[in-house]
Amino acid sequence: MEKRELLYEGKAKRLFLTDDENLVISEFKDDLTAFNGEKKSSEAGKGALNNKISTELFKLLEANGIPTHFVKMIDDNHMLHTKVDVILIEVIVRNIATGSLTRNLGIEDGKVLPFTLVEFDYKDDDLGDPKLNDQHCLILELVEHQDELDKLRRMARQVNDVLKPYFAEKGLNLVDFKLEFGKDSSGNIILVDEISPDNCRFWDIESGEKMDKDRFRQGLGGLTVAYEQVLNRILGK
Numbered sequence: 671m672e673k674r675e676l677l678y679e680g681k682a683k684r685l686f687l688t689d690d691e692n693l694v695i696s697e698f699k700d701d702l703t704a705f706n707g708e709k710k711s712s713e714a715g716k717g718a719l720n721n722k723i724s725t726e727l728f729k730l731l732e733a734n735g736i737p738t739h740f741v742k743m744i745d746d747n748h749m750l751h752t753k754v755d756v757i758l759i760e761v762i763v764r765n766i767a768t769g770s771l772t773r774n775l776g777i778e779d780g781k782v783l784p785f786t787l788v789e790f791d792y793k794d795d796d797l798g799d800p801k802l803n804d805q806h807c808l809i810l811e812l813v814e815h816q817d818e819l820d821k822l823r824r825m826a827r828q829v830n831d832v833l834k835p836y837f838a839e840k841g842l843n844l845v846d847f848k849l850e851f852g853k854d855s856s857g858n859i860i861l862v863d864e865i866s867p868d869n870c871r872f873w874d875i876e877s878g879e880k881m882d883k884d885r886f887r888q889g890l891g892g893l894t895v896a897y898e899q900v901l902n903r904i905l906g907k
């Protein structure tokens with residue numbers, strides 16, 4: 671598969687066209703950003719770790735009947751995947767309260783939620799990714815019908831139903847995560863982007879240690895060591 675011109679450069683990845691109009695290549699960068707791009711850094715090896723972790727998790731989700739954009743991992747920093755029209759809704763799934771949920775609603779940090787919470791944020795950096803309700807999504811025409819919002823919630827819960835017990839078995843609490851979805855050339859809604867410690871929170875069940883991008887947000891250090899541990903636990907090492 672030939673890598674052609676750059677389609678888009680984001681904060682964590684570059685997207686390239688290929689000689690197949692339905693396929694694109696993501697290059698996972700070592701760059702790190704937080705607080706809507708205000709805090710920036712780079713950690714050698716971070717991109718490759720996220721590519722490998724995402725690859726394993728997409729394969730796991732596919733094996734459990736959840737359609738994703740994943741085709742194959744090309745090399746350490748490149749993934750081949752289906753091209754979609756991205757739905758500009760960040761689907762947030764929360765099992766334990768932390769981060770903006772505790773800040774915005776005064777819920778105690780670390781509280782296990784009575785049920786899994788699914789929230790929508792507008793994927794718009796200029797607006798600071800504000801919260802959306804279903805009516806906002808329809809008014810903004812981010813989807814065509816209410817049915818599609820229901821489907822996003824259903825698919826997000828399915829992802830959680832697979833990943834939460836999977837990580838629990840590996841000694842990690844899946845605290846929360848952000849998903850992106852898109853429509854492929856047939857109009858099917860599939861899971862896209864990446865699933866990595868950049869957009870999931872993992873807490874070690876025994877020690878409570880944070881094993882995700884909060885290490886960067888909170889200046890804790892040891893980011894790639896933590897990401898590598900997440901990968902090793904996935905690989906059963």
Ligand SMILES: Nc1ncnc2c1ncn2[C@@H]1O[C@H](COP(=O)(O)OP(=O)(O)O)[C@@H](O)[C@H]1O
Binds near residue numbers: 753852864
């Ligand atoms: N399968 C796909 N097809 C087209 N675009 C995608 C696909 N998967 C992810 N994207 C988009 O590509 C970009 C990935 O780069 P990233 O650095 O994460 O960007 P951002 O800074 O917008 O988060 C995102 O905008 C994401 O929505």
Ligand SMILES: [Mg+2]
Binds near residue numbers: 680681682
């Ligand atoms: Mg992104």
